[in-house]
Amino acid sequence: MALLLNILKPRNELEEGGRKAAPVQQDEGEPEKVCPNCRKRTSISTLWANRMVCGCGYHFHMKARQRILMLSDKDSFRELYEELRAENPLSFPGYQRKLDTVRSASGEDEAVLCGTARISGIKVCIFAMESHFMMGSMGSTVGEKITRLFETALTERLPVVGYVVSGGARMQEGLFSLMQMAKTSAAVKRHSDAGLLYISILTDPTTGGVTASFGMEADIILAEPGATVGFAGRRVVEQTTRKALPKGFQTAEFVLEHGFIDEIVDRNRQRAYIAHLLAIHGRR
Amino acid sequence: MSTVFTAYEKVRLARDSKRPTGGDYIRNVFTGFAEMHGDRRFGDDHAIVAGVALLDDIPVTVIAIEKGHSAKERAYRNSGAPSPEGYRKALRLMKQAEKFDRAVICLIDTSGAYCGSEAEERGQGQAIAENLTEMSTLRVPSISIVIGEGGSGGALALGLTDRVWMLENAVYSVISPEGCASILWKDASKAGAAAESLRLTAADALRFGFIERIVPEEGIGTEDFYKQLGKELKEELLALRREPALADRRYERFRRMVGVKSQTDSPQ
Numbered sequence: 001m002a003l004l005l006n007i008l009k010p011r012n013e014l015e016e017g018g019r020k021a022a023p024v025q026q027d028e029g030e031p032e033k034v035c036p037n038c039r040k041r042t043s044i045s046t047l048w049a050n051r052m053v054c055g056c057g058y059h060f061h062m063k064a065r066q067r068i069l070m071l072s073d074k075d076s077f078r079e080l081y082e083e084l085r086a087e088n089p090l091s092f093p094g095y096q097r098k099l100d101t102v103r104s105a106s107g108e109d110e111a112v113l114c115g116t117a118r119i120s121g122i123k124v125c126i127f128a129m130e131s132h133f134m135m136g137s138m139g140s141t142v143g144e145k146i147t148r149l150f151e152t153a154l155t156e157r158l159p160v161v162g163y164v165v166s167g168g169a170r171m172q173e174g175l176f177s178l179m180q181m182a183k184t185s186a187a188v189k190r191h192s193d194a195g196l197l198y199i200s201i202l203t204d205p206t207t208g209g210v211t212a213s214f215g216m217e218a219d220i221i222l223a224e225p226g227a228t229v230g231f232a233g234r235r236v237v238e239q240t241t242r243k244a245l246p247k248g249f250q251t252a253e254f255v256l257e258h259g260f261i262d263e264i265v266d267r268n269r270q271r272a273y274i275a276h277l278l279a280i281h282g283r284r
Numbered sequence: 285m286s287t288v289f290t291a292y293e294k295v296r297l298a299r300d301s302k303r304p305t306g307g308d309y310i311r312n313v314f315t316g317f318a319e320m321h322g323d324r325r326f327g328d329d330h331a332i333v334a335g336v337a338l339l340d341d342i343p344v345t346v347i348a349i350e351k352g353h354s355a356k357e358r359a360y361r362n363s364g365a366p367s368p369e370g371y372r373k374a375l376r377l378m379k380q381a382e383k384f385d386r387a388v389i390c391l392i393d394t395s396g397a398y399c400g401s402e403a404e405e406r407g408q409g410q411a412i413a414e415n416l417t418e419m420s421t422l423r424v425p426s427i428s429i430v431i432g433e434g435g436s437g438g439a440l441a442l443g444l445t446d447r448v449w450m451l452e453n454a455v456y457s458v459i460s461p462e463g464c465a466s467i468l469w470k471d472a473s474k475a476g477a478a479a480e481s482l483r484l485t486a487a488d489a490l491r492f493g494f495i496e497r498i499v500p501e502e503g504i505g506t507e508d509f510y511k512q513l514g515k516e517l518k519e520e521l522l523a524l525r526r527e528p529a530l531a532d533r534r535y536e537r538f539r540r541m542v543g544v545k546s547q548t549d550s551p552q
Contacts, residue, residue, distance in 0.1 A: 089492070089543030090483050094468075140543035147539070169436070171459045171467070174482045175494050176543035178458040181437060182444045183538045185416035190535070193421065209458075211409035212397075212437045217417055231409035231437075232399035240399040250404060260407045 033060065037226075051267045059224045059267055061204065063106075064113040064128035067163045071271050072117035072126065079115040081148055086110055086141040088172070095172040098134070106132040111166075112142045114149045119161065120275035122282060125153035128163040129210075131203075135167035138210055142170075143180025146214060150187035150198075159197035159281065161274060164215045168208020181213040188217045197281045199274060202229050202252065202261065220277060221261040222270075223252035229261070289453065291479035295461060297453040298432045299395070301358070304505050306348025306391045307333055309431060312510035313517070314339055314346060320377055322369075326406060329370030331362045331398070334377045336386070340518050345381035347374045347442060348391035351432070364433075365398040368411035371441050375415050382424050387521045390428035390442040395460060397438030412441040419444040420538075421531050425524035427517060429499065430454045430486075446524055446534050448494065450486035452501040456494070457484035493540065 030043040037058035047053070051070060052060040062070070068077050086109075088095045103109060111133040117126045127149055129136040136142075146162075153160045169177040191198060200218035202211075205228035212231055215221075223229055230237075230250035238245055248254055252264050265273050289297065297303070310317050314337035322328040334347040351364030358364075374390075381388045397408050419426070426445035434443070434456030450456060459467075461479035466472040489495045499516075503509040527533060 087543055090481065092481050140541075144542050169458050171464050171482070173543055174458050174484065175456060175489060175492065176541060178436060178440055179494060179538060179541040181412075181440055182416055182420070183541060185413065185444070186420035186535050186538055189417040189420050192417070208409075209437050212412035212441075213416055214413075216407075216410045216413040230404050231397065231412070232404065236399045237401055237404060241401055243401070245401060249401065255407075258405050258407065260410050 035060075053267050057225060057266075059204070059226060061131050061165075063132060064108065064130040064163070067128040067203075068113060068115070068117065068126055070267075071161070071163075071274065072119055073121065076118040077115050077126070078117070079113065080152065081114055081145045082109065084110065084141050084145055086139055086173075089140065089176050090172070090174050092172040092174070098172070102133055106130060108133050110141045110145065111136045111138070111170075112145050114145045116152075116158070119271065119278055122275070122278045123158055124278065125149050125156075125158050125160045126162065127160070129165045131165045134170060135205075136165040136210070137167050137170035138177055138180050138184075138213075139170035139173040140176045140180060143177070143183050146180075146184045147187040150184070150191045153196060154187075154191045154194055157194070157196060159199070159278060160191065161199045161201075161278075162214075162218075163201050163203055164206050164210060165203045166206060166208065166210035166215070168210060178209065181209045184214045185217060188214050192217075192219070197278070199277060201265070201270065201274075203227050205229070207231065207233060216260070220263075222263050222265045222273070223255070223261050225252060225264050225266060227252045229255045290476070291455075291482075291485055292461060292476040294453050294485050295433075295455050295475075295479050298451075298455045301351075301353050303432055305353060305364075306350040306393055306431065308505070309391050309429075309510070309513075310337065310346055310348055312507070313514045314344070317346065320380075321373070323372035323376055325369065325372055327369045329362075329367045329373060330360055331364050331366040331394070332370035332374055334373060339387075339389070339514060339521070342518060342521060343384075343386050344521070345377050345386050345388045346391070347377060347388065349394045349439075349442070351393055362398060364394045365396060366394060366438060366441075367398050367400075367403050368406045368408050371397075371411040371415050374442060375411075375418055378419065378422060378426075382422055385424060387424055387524070388422065388426040388445070389517065390426070390445060392428055392430045392434050392439045392442050393432035394435045394438050395433050396435035397441065412437050415441045416444050420534065422534075423531065425521055425527075425530060426534075427520055427524075430456050430495075435460065444534070444538065446527075446530060446537070447496050447520055449497040449499055450489055450495050451499050451504070452486055454486055455479075455484040456486075456489050457482050 038056035202223040317337040319335040352361040461475040464478040465474040
């Protein structure tokens with residue numbers, strides 16, 4: 001499979017794509033990051049050349065925009081519904097201020113980015129959730145954007161490819177957040193019933209109401225190595241069972257072993273892998 | 285004269301072990317209940333009781349989360365915290381209801397889906413997700429009633445229905461007030477304030493358009509109460525039977541739930 005062997009060259013627009021780079025370790029020389037897995041220091045530029053994957057295989061978090069640029073053909077991404085912004089429908093105390101703070105810190109207006117793009121020439125509807133925006137939590141706007149994306153994909157008969165990262169439903173929007181699970185699921189189902197393909201890529205962490213809705217509803221569910229994937233949070237599970245959990249509980253490897261995802265795909269292989277799956281589903 | 289309760293007092297009322305549970309409704313609102321066990325995959329979850337019954341003269345499929353009253357019952361029912369098998373049993377019976385063109389009635393009462401390690405191993409998130417996708421296109425009428433606690437995704441997994449009702453003192457929330465207070469304010473004792481902020485009462489749910497009806501609790505647990513509820517359920521099911529394109533209307537019901545302002549209303 002020439003397609004699968006095609007290793008993509010790192011591209012500079014990845015770095016430009018993140019509206020704000022996230023320098024963690026500022027030394028005298030080049031900025032570095034310390035790997036939480038192997039403790040090795042690596043320069044940001046070296047990490048970028050390897051799509052933010054440490055030499056030991058640890059996958060650092062990435063911003064939504066960077067992920068979309070990484071996956072899609074150069075200059076092919078067209079953002080949709082960027083005018084949608086979260087409101088504070090319940091007038092939840094402190095929420096508006098939190099939104100303002102997170103918006104300026106993350107450079108994004110909400111916890112998901114949606115649009116159309118091409119992957120190896122194949123047009124797709126694409127989304128990427130943003131872990132730097134309230135840990136990708138799903139409120140009304142996230143649910144609305146995801147729902148519209150599936151509706152657009154249905155109208156235009158396009159596949160959907162999405163990067164998932166989420167702490168779950170956003171509590172500051174109360175039942176509005178919970179109902180987004182129902183709304184997005186119904187939209188996924190309509191898209192699916194029309195015979196259209198949906199691929200999700202679960203990244204660290206994928207939990208709560210997003211796992212229990214569109215995260216787990218894809219035709220093909222992929223995950224990044226080591227990503228936390230589960231429903232209840234680890235601490236909640238430990239409190240419930242009053243037992244220490246085994247190492248590796250709720251990892252991508254754990255859910256693969258238990259039969260809930262299709263494959264674990266390293267970040268450096270994702271573009272070629274997904275392009276291959278899209279090509280297979282594009283044939284009749 | 286009914287007493288005015290605070291949101292957190294309602295949370296406590298909703299959790300009261302003396303309150304009628306799913307099984308009480310099954311026994312008193314319906315006749316001829318025949319329980320159907322198991323998910324045909326792994327096991328039978330005691331936190332969800334389901335089967336076929338008659339609502340007056342209408343055959344229905346009833347699915348109820350059962351908390352139990354006594355400590356012994358609560359242990360057996362896992363206090364109404366369903367496992368993936370429970371949600372899969374519910375889905376199996378909903379698909380069966382669809383096959384035989386029976387309406388589905390769900391009675392919701394849970395603090396949330398079970399958070400144990402076994403539930404994670406067997407795909408709690410996947411089980412809930414699958415119920416949501418499948419219920420969204422079910423071809424038979426469905427009504428759910430939150431009779432006590434409507435705890436987050438574990439409640440919604442039976443709540444993607446044509447109509448959603450709530451008992452007057454029931455609560456429906458994205459997270460428990462204690463959980464919310466401890467995460468946001470690092471202080472579980474602020475649960476009262478969290479309960480207010482979360483807008484989890486039946487009156488709030490009606491105001492924001494999440495439910496269609498509040499069931500008054502006057503005489504709760506009495507014969508008259510159950511009789512009246514049965515009558516209203518039957519009327520509503522008959523009305524739903526007359527509605528064309530039921531699944532499309534259900535889609536629109538949830539599609540409308542948008543807490544955002546937008547410059548454009550077009551999907552493009």
